[in-house]
Amino acid sequence: xxxxxxxxxxxxxxxxxxxxxxxxxxxxxxxxxxxxxxxxxxxxxxxxxxxxxxxxxxxxxxxxxxxxxxxxxxxxxxxxxxxxxxxxxxxxxxxxxxxxxxxxxxxxxxxxxxxxxxxxxxxxxxxxxxxxxxxxxxxxxxxxx
Numbered sequence: 001x002x003x004x005x006x007x008x009x010x011x012x013x014x015x016x017x018x019x020x021x022x023x024x025x026x027x028x029x030x031x032x033x034x035x036x037x038x039x040x041x042x043x044x045x046x047x048x049x050x051x052x053x054x055x056x057x058x059x060x061x062x063x064x065x066x067x068x069x070x071x072x073x074x075x076x077x078x079x080x081x082x083x084x085x086x087x088x089x090x091x092x093x094x095x096x097x098x099x100x101x102x103x104x105x106x107x108x109x110x111x112x113x114x115x116x117x118x119x120x121x122x123x124x125x126x127x128x129x130x131x132x133x134x135x136x137x138x139x140x141x142x143x144x145x
Contacts, residue, residue: 007068
């Protein structure tokens with residue numbers, strides 16, 4: 001079972017956390033807004049969740065998470081679902097992989113990446129080194145030991 005990590009811009013005061021994006025959608029920090037909206041709609045159609053705007057973006061790769069700041073191990077509280085692709089290390093690959101960022105190309109890229117939805121991190125491929133979108137209302141964030 002891979003460990004889920006997340007980097008935060010500042011240290012957390014308590015392990016018990018609320019996913020601030022669960023009820024109020026995130027605005028993308030590093031992704032073009034058009035790509036974000038198209039992908040969010042695609043994830044909603046495929047999995048019933050707006051994975052790009054309501055998920056806690058985590059990674060099984062400590063160094064990837066650590067590049068975003070103070071890094072914690074993440075333990076989602078039930079009910080939770082996780083969406084990932086073993087062929088996507090970072091969602092930003094979409095922008096690098098596509099020549100033209102039109103809706104057709106974005107949807108084709110998403111479809112070809114074979115995203116999976118699981119309800120436990122134990123179900124995630126143990127060799128995955130990459131991004132996991134965690135949809136949960138609350139979670140525990142423990143410092144890396």
